Amino acid sequence: MIVDLKKFIERERSTWEELDQTLTRIENATLLHLTLEEVERLHYLYERTGAGLIKISTFAAEPNLVRSLESLLTRAYAELQSGRSRTSKWSLRRWLFRTFPQIFRKHIRFFLAGLLLTIFGALFGGAAVAFDPDAKAAIVPFPHLLQDPSQRVKEEESQTNPGLASSKSRFSAALITNNTRVSILALALGVTWGIGTLILLFYNGVILGAVVFDYVRAGQSVFLMGWLLPHGVIEIPAILIAGQAGLLLGQALIGWNSTETMQQRLRSITGSLVTLISGAALLLIWAGIVEAFFSQYHEPVLPYQFKIVFGLLELVALLTLLVGKRNVSGLTP
Structure with a gap:
């Protein structure tokens, strides 16, 4: 239960922004090798954002924020489940x-x-x-x-x-x-x-x-x-x-x-x-x-x-x- 929605959003915003920036970097990089620590960090940001979405979704006053977080989680899920390990060598065919x-x-x-x-x-x-x-x-x-x-x-x-x-x-x-x-x-x-x-x-x-x-x-x-x-x-x-x-x-x-x-x-x-x-x-x-x-x-x-x-x-x-x-x-x- 969130007592102060405004403070919660301010506290979690840095997490959402970090997740968005990480995903943007991954999506726009032709050659990118994620370390194990970076993958773990991405998974952590994904889980924390998901937990935040569950809490915020109970408030009807923030529909835009809910949609934004849902979009962010969709992107993160696609990256985590796509099977791209980012550790393989670059392939022209791929x-x-x-x-x-x-x-x-x-x-x-x-x-x-x-x-x-x-x-x-x-x-x-x-x-x-x-x-x-x-x-x-x-x-x-x-x-x-x-x-x-x-x-x-x-x-x-x-x-x-x-x-x-x-x-x-x-x-x-x-x-x-x-x-x-x-x-x-x-x-x-x-x-x-x-x-x-x-x-x-x-x-x-x-x-x-x-x-x-x-x-x-x-x-x-x-x-x-x-x-x-x-x-x-x-x-x-x-x-x-x-x-x-x-x-x-x-x-x-x-x-x-x-x-x-x-x-x-x-x-x-x-x-x-x-x-x-x-x-x-x-x-x-x-x-x-x-x-x-x-x-x-x-x-x-x-x-x-x-x-x-x-x-x-x-x-x-x-x-x-x-x-x-x-x-x-x-x-x-």
Whole structure:
């Protein structure tokens, strides 16, 4: 029986804050080895918080605090029961199929914000080209995309010389380097409180929308899908994930509704930033290889239907990786 609820909350608050900080450190660390003492301390904090929740839940006047403690205990229980001993060596497979998707889902609101802005940019780019065809020259920075779509399709389909393969390795390296540079920029622009990241994602959408509309209007939709889908279904999400990291950084700098200092906020998201940008880079490597060695071959060398199906299968695989397996261990509920 609690005689003075206010004093009890003040006395226990440090325990709850320590548990929250410990869980945040665990959740955001890609590489972390908990000692036996740290595990025992986590278990103690979990039990003490649970005991406090039982006492406070009898008071109808603190529903928000009860919900907050329930959420905290859910996180702690997931960590204690997930089987992650934190003593095993780092595994690329575990990081790719578990850590990366978990961090992605934990901060998915920033990904969705970037996706929404990119869609708006694409609509704007398509509308600009629809109302003013000459706007394409001002929007699209790539010279090979400025020519008439039908003419480009005709030229691409006439290049059946196997000798094209000799330049694919250099082209792949250039693509990977360029896309990685864009992704790092999307993250780095987070230091502008996320504004620069938002502008970059919007502009990428504008370019994409202008190109897509230009080819669809010219009746080259099948070519467009066969050309873009194999690498685009990986490349575009990868850039959005880099933007997700940039927006996360911007949010940490702004610190809305946070009682932590900026240094504490930045420290708490460091692991997430490293995981997101590393995942984006890994996806971009695959996208660069596919674009150089697969996307650039057109009919009659490779049927468009085959390329489209390949791209759709990639998309399904990526969605399965990122959101298909709902393992919520270590995530903030």
